[in-house]
Amino acid sequence: MRDSRKTTDYFETFLVDIQVGINETQEALEAGNFTSSSARVDTAQRIYQLAIMRAVAHYSYGAHLSDVRRYVLEILPYRKQLKAYCDKLPRPHQFYRNAFEKLGGQADAVGSANINRYIYTLWWLALLQGCEVDQAHIDEVLAIVGEQGKDTLLDNIAMALGDVDRPISSTLYYPEIYQPLADVFSATKAEQPDLLNTFISNWYESLEDQADWHSSHDIDCEFEYTDYYIGYWCFELSLVANILNVPKSQLPSHSMLPIDLIKH
Template identity: 25%
Template sequence: MSEEYFFERNAYLEKRIPEMEQKLAASNAPLQKKMTYQYSLFRETYQHLLIRYSLGDDFLKLDVYFGRILSALEKYRNIAVEVAKPGQYTFPKFSELEDYVVSMWLISLAIALNVDETKFIRLINCIGNIGKDALFERLVATRVKSRPIASTLVFPEIYQSLYEAIDATEPERSKLVCQFLTGWYENMKPTYWYDCHKGPEGGGFFGYWALEVAGVVKAFDIDDSAFCDFAHYPGFN
C-alpha cells in the first residue's frame, strides 16, 4: 500500500479509537453487545500500533500505544468473564491460530519494548493459557520465573523452526529463523488479516509483520544480520 494509505488509516484510527472508548464508557447496552464492541476496539488498538510502525515510527515510542492495547484487552476480558458462564471464559484460545498469533505478538511487543513488570504481569494474566505452548512459555520465562515449563508446541508445523532457534548456535540459528520467516505469511492464511490489503480501499491493512520473531530475537539475543532484510521481519533492535 502507498504511504498515503497509511497516513489516512492512521488519521482514521486516531479519531476512531477515542470515539469507541467514549461510546463504551457511556454505554448502557447489554453486556454481550458491549463485549463485541470492546473486542473490536482491542483489535483497532493493536492495528494502530502496527500502522504507526509501518509509517516508520521509532519503535521505542510505541510504548504509549502498547498501554492502550493492554487497557482494551483487560476491559474486554472483564466484560467477557462476566458474560461467560462460570469457568467458561476461553479467550484467547491457543488452539485457534489467530488467537495464538495475537498472543505471541503481544508478548513479543512487551519483551521488545521492555515494558515494566506491572504491565507484563497484567498482560500474561489476560492471556492465560499457562503451560500450553513451549514457545510462548520460553518467552514469558525470560521475565517471569514462576511459570510452568511446557514441552510441546500448539502449532509445531508453523513454529518449530523458530522454537529450535532459541537453543541453536550460529549459523544454524539464523538458518532456522530464515526458514520461519520464509513461510510465515503463507502460514498465516487462516487469520482474518491474511490478504486484507486486497480488500476495498486497503481492507484495513496494517502491515504484515512477524512480531513473534522480534520477541525471540530480543529475548534470546539472536544476531539478526542474516534476516534483517526479510520483508516481514520488524527490525526492532
C-alpha cells in the same frame, strides 16, 4: 515509512480512521449502547484488537519507537476492559469468554479463528519487549494473557520475559506454522539463525488460510475491521531473536523482518 506496500497518504488516513474508530466505539460502550452482556464482550474484544492494530500501523508508518511505545502501553487497559466484561457475563454464559480469551484450539470469536488472537498476543509481547516497556507492565500483561503450560513457544517467551516459575508445555497450539520458531529455544547457537530464516521464509504463506489480515494489502473495500492493512511484520521472530541474543547480522534481509526491533 517502514512499509512500502501502501502510500504515506494511506497510513496517514488510516491512522486517523482507526483512532476515531477506537474512540467512538469506546464511547458507545461506556454509554451503554450495547444492551446484552455478550455484545459488550464482543465490542471490548474489538477495541482491544484495534489497539494492537493501531500500534502495528504506527510502526509501519515509520513512527519513532518512542511514539510506537506510547500506543503499545495503551493496549493493556483495553485488555483489562475485555476481562472485566467477560467477568460480568452471567454464570451460564461464562463459557462464552473462552472464544475471546483462549489462544488455542478450533474455536472462533466474531468470525475470527483463535490463531489470530495467538498471533496478536505474540505481536503484543514483541512490541513490549522491542520498545523496552517497564518490567512491571510486562508482568501485568503476562498475568492477563495466562495460558501457562499450554504452548511451548508462548511458555518459553513468557519465562524469558519474567514469568520465571511458568511450566513449559511440550506441545504447540499451531505446530504447522510455529514449530521452527519453537525449536530455536532448544537449538544450538549455530543452528538458531537457520531455524529463524526457515521460519520467516514460510511465515506469510503458511498463514494464507489462517490470519484475518492475510492479503489485506489487496483489499479495496473493507467490510470488517480485520480487513484493513496494517503491515506484514514477523514480530514473533524479532522477539525470539532478542530473547536468545541472535544478532541481526545473522538474519536474512527480508521485507517482513522488523529489523530495528532487534537489539543485537
